[in-house]
Every structure is written in structure tokens, then in C-alpha cells.
Amino acid sequence: MGFAASQARFLQLTARLSDNEYEAQQISQERVALLNQMALYADEYDAATNNQVMVANVFENNGENQAEVVLSYSVITNDMLNGGLGMNLITSSGKIVVPSQDEMLKQIENSNGELTTDDFYVFEDVVDTSILQKNIEEGNFYITAGKSETTGEWDKKTLGQLNSVRTTYDKEDDAAAKSTYDTRMNKAEATDAMLEMRLKQVETEHTALETEMDSVQKVVDDNVEGSFKTFG
Numbered sequence: 682m683g684f685a686a687s688q689a690r691f692l693q694l695t696a697r698l699s700d701n702e703y704e705a706q707q708i709s710q711e712r713v714a715l716l717n718q719m720a721l722y723a724d725e726y727d728a729a730t731n732n733q734v735m736v737a738n739v740f741e742n743n744g745e746n747q748a749e750v751v752l753s754y755s756v757i758t759n760d761m762l763n764g765g766l767g768m769n770l771i772t773s774s775g776k777i778v779v780p781s782q783d784e785m786l787k788q789i790e791n792s793n794g795e796l797t798t799d800d801f802y803v804f805e806d807v808v809d810t811s812i813l814q815k816n817i818e819e820g821n822f823y824i825t826a827g828k829s830e831t832t833g834e835w836d837k838k839t840l841g842q843l844n845s846v847r848t849t850y851d852k853e854d855d856a857a858a859k860s861t862y863d864t865r866m867n868k869a870e871a872t873d874a875m876l877e878m879r880l881k882q883v884e885t886e887h888t889a890l891e892t893e894m895d896s897v898q899k900v901v902d903d904n905v906e907g908s909f910k911t912f913g
Contacts (some may be wrong), residue, residue: 694894701887708880715873722865729858734851735814735840739764752817752846753810754780757824766845769825770813775835776802778822 759765823837
């Protein structure tokens with residue numbers, strides 16, 4: 682191989698080596714991003730299988746038997762013989778929480794003039810169990826059986842003071858969370874395996890290019906040395 686041809690080949694190899702190293706960097710970055718995504722999947726799965734829910738012990742079938750049900754607005758406010766606790770839900774400022782204007786007007790009508798619109802807080806989302814429980818956890822809403830005879834204020838109950846209500850782990854969504862997690866992880870692991878295989882191929886190509894570059898560089902050096910000897 683002549684000097685000019687050797688130089689041209691060396692430049693080609695240099696360009697290919699640069700492309701090879703760039704591809705290796707890209708693959709490594711993809712694997713890091715995939716690893717971060719897999720960690721996110723694990724965090725989401727952990728959150729889904731460790732989420733807690735409030736449950737209440739209530740009477741069903743007109744008081745014939747007891748059952749444990751997820752705490753909801755209807756469970757709090759329904760009569761004790763109708764699957765409820767027979768209590769009120771109030772705000773931290775002492776207003777009665779209702780899901781609609783109609784419910785508010787109904788309670789005002791049944792109060793024989795003891796309640797007015799100022800005594801209520803209309804909150805449509807209270808029928809959403811997760812929103813309801815979040816507000817109870819954060820102290821925005823309280824469950825109460827009535828007003829204190831001495832102060833006339835609502836007797837606010839914390840969860841610890843309610844024997845009929847407790848917090849437990851929600852297992853109902855665990856199976857779905859596990860299925861989603863397995864599907865995501867299997868896909869991510871398969872993608873990572875392909876990236877790892879490609880990276881090994883690139884690394885093998887990189888070694889071959891370096892070996893050939895060393896060989897071509899030796900030819901160039903020999904040509905240069907031979908040229909100087911000619912003029913020597």
C-alpha cells in the first residue's frame with residue numbers, strides 16, 4: 682500500500698472510529714435513561730402496593746351482620762342500620778360538608794330552622810373516596826357524632842378516636858399493579874439486553890478499528906522512513 686493510499690485509509694479509519702465511539706456513547710446514554718425508567722417503575726409499583734385506605738365497620742341487612750367497607754361519604758352519613766356510621770362530616774371550621782345544593786336544602790328543611798346555608802360547605806368531590814380520605818388525613822375534614830352539650834361546638838374526632846374506622850393497606854389494586862410492573866419491566870429488560878448486545882458489537886468493532894489503524898500507521902511510518910533514507 683502506497684503512502685497516499687495509506688494516508689487515505691488512515692483518515693477513513695479515523696472517521697469510522699469517531700462514529701463508533703459516538704454510537705457507543707449514545708447506547709450508554711440510552712441504557713442509563715432506561716435504568717432510570719426502570720427505577721421509576723419500581724417506585725410506582727412500591728407506591729401502588731403500599732397505599733393505604735380508610736375502612737369502617739358497619740352494620741348491614743338492618744343490623745343483622747357487620748362488615749368492613751371502604752370509608753366513603755355515604756358510609757359516614759348513612760343511618761347505622763343502612764350500612765353507615767350515622768355521623769356527620771364537617772370542615773375544620775365546623776361547617777357541615779355536603780355534596781350538593783339539594784342535599785344542603787334537604788338537611789336545612791329537616792332541621793326545623795336550626796340550620797341555614799351558612800352552616801354548610803358544598804363540596805361535590807366529597808363523593809370521590811380518595812379525595813374524601815385525603816382531606817380527612819390532612820385535617821381538612823373531620824367525622825363527628827354531634828355537638829358538645831357544654832360548648833355547642835362540633836365534637837371533632839380524629840381517626841385514632843374512632844373505634845369504627847381504621848387505616849389499612851389497600852390490596853384490591855395490587856394484582857393490577859403487579860401485572861403492569863411485570864409488563865413494563867420485561868419490555869425494559871428486553872430493550873436493555875438488545876442495547877447491551879449492540880454495545881458489545883460496537884466495542885468489538887472499536888478494537889478491530891484500532892488494530893487496523895495501528896497497522897496502517899506502521900505502513901505510513903515505514904513509508905516516511907523509507908523516503909527519508911532515499912534522500913539521505
